[in-house]
Amino acid sequence: MIGREQRKNNIEQNKISIQRKRVLSALASYIADLYNPQLPILPERIADIIGISYNYGNYEDYFDGMLEHSNGGFHIYLNVDKAPSNSPRSRFTFAHELGHYFINEHRQALELGLAPSHQSFTNFQSENIVELEADYFASCLLMPEDRFRADCLGKKFSPQLIKELMDRYQVSASAFLLRYTFIENVPVMVICSKGNKIAWKWESDDFEFKYIKSLSRSIPSISATAEFYAKGIEYIDPQNLYAEDWFNYISHEPNTFGIKEYCIYAKRYNMVLTVIWY
Ligand SMILES: [Zn+2]
Secondary structure: OOOOOOOOOEOOHHHOOHHHHHHHHHHHHHHHHHHOOOOOOOHHHHHHHHOOEEEEEOOOOOOOEEEEEEOOEEEEEEEOOOOOOOOHHHHHHHHHHHHHHHOHHHHHHHHOOOOOEEEEOOOOOOOOHHHHHHHHHHHHHHOOHHHHHHHHOOOOOOHHHHHHHHHHHOOOHHHHHHHHHHHHOOOEEEEEEEOOEEEEEEEOOOOOOOOEOOOOOEOOOOOHHHHHHHHOOOOOOOEEEEHHHHEOOOOOOOOOOEEEEEEEEEHHHOEEEEEEEO
């Protein structure tokens, strides 16, 4: 196992240099164009073509996915206890494992026996560089740069765009938003919360506000997200708020800087993915 993932409260994609991101994105695009010119990208299809075997099984909490090297061949295990086969999360995990195969340094570590197998967790919270690289590769493989850019061209960031492209690329909201903010440079913050507590957040480099108005990781009380936890209200459309409703230390006069808050609800899990932009 190459460094099991350590959990952290923040996404730190910034740990991968811009140069390295370009290399990984180009590699992923090349593979997507070569093996899967149509959308959506099918990791199973790519594995079939290059001769990597795989199976879906019940592995409880042990891992999301695992790439194993034995007898000169590679095998990918996918855990249906974490995500049903072909769900956005399972597809991402599959693409992540393919990353460990296609990224030379990762594959060589397995081939040289430095790591007999590689267990992965797909939750966007790793701080291990090998995991981050595989995650980044996975997002670039499922959303190849040129096609993704063309689909975003001239379209405003909106719930409709999120839904349309999640559907087209068969990816989760988190995966889509990470890719979108990197490609389009829209100032966006994404907050994942559960039971009114912030589980993790990340923001694009140019997002102006860094400090959420939060006590012990709670959601700010004047917000659409807080209304869901307090009263079960689910808004279909983005809500208009002011920066000071969500953030501390802002350099604007009160009631002058408008922000938009859009919630993607997972009622079953008492979770919300909150997207804030302006
Ligand atoms: Zn991994």
